[in-house]
Amino acid sequence: MTTTATAVATLETVATPDGAFTLLADESGHVLASGWTADPDALLGRLPVSRRPGRVVAGGTDAAAAVRAYYDGDIAAIAAVPVRQFGTALQHAGWEALRRIRPGEPLTYTGFAAALGQPAAVRAAASICARNAPALFVPCHRVLRTDGSLGGFAWGLPVKRSLLAREATS
Numbered sequence: 001m002t003t004t005a006t007a008v009a010t011l012e013t014v015a016t017p018d019g020a021f022t023l024l025a026d027e028s029g030h031v032l033a034s035g036w037t038a039d040p041d042a043l044l045g046r047l048p049v050s051r052r053p054g055r056v057v058a059g060g061t062d063a064a065a066a067v068r069a070y071y072d073g074d075i076a077a078i079a080a081v082p083v084r085q086f087g088t089a090l091q092h093a094g095w096e097a098l099r100r101i102r103p104g105e106p107l108t109y110t111g112f113a114a115a116l117g118q119p120a121a122v123r124a125a126a127s128i129c130a131r132n133a134p135a136l137f138v139p140c141h142r143v144l145r146t147d148g149s150l151g152g153f154a155w156g157l158p159v160k161r162s163l164l165a166r167e168a169t170s
Contacts, residue, residue, distance in 0.1 A: 006026040006054070007027070007053065007054050008027060009024050009025060009055070009057075010025050010060070010061050011023070011043075011057065012058070012061045012064050016071050017071060017162070018162050020036065020037060020038035022036075022038060022040065022043055023043075024040070025061045028082075029061065029062050030083055030084035031081060031082070031083045031134040032047060032053070032083075032134065033046040034134050034137060035135045035154060036135075044056075047133055051086045062081075063081045066078050066081045071166075083095075083134040083137050083138055085138070090116070094124075094128030095132060095138050097112065098112075098132065098139055099137075099138055101142040101143070103139075103167035105142075106144050106164060107144070108145065108146045108148070109122050109143055109144070109145060109151070113125040126152075129143050129152075130154070135155060136163075139163075140153075141159075142164070142167075
């Protein structure tokens, strides 16, 4: 992994039934950050300061097509979108594990911690979800509280509820 920030990143906003969805992609098309907002600063704030791009330009991204396909009913379209995340080895393992959670089959934080091979690390599992910058493409919305309630979501519980409902019927 490189230690330098992306020189230029492309910002694109897509209209969805859940509101504006904005994504930030590096020069190679990897999504750095994404979420249900039209505010570029909200996305940049999800990245460590040292990893923020030197310049952000408006433009088109390949990942936007996957967002449109997802909302058109192709739930699997987001799985192939490349992402680039910055964190510890445990965080990277967690983000990879999030991508393996099948749509319509959410895990609890306890189940997610067990999937990481660390069943007692429920708080660490929750932290991995909270630090996930490329939302939707790394589906942290598929993790619920142990009692089955929604828990938290950086982009709001109404969006999380909508995503889970969309995936449950796909």
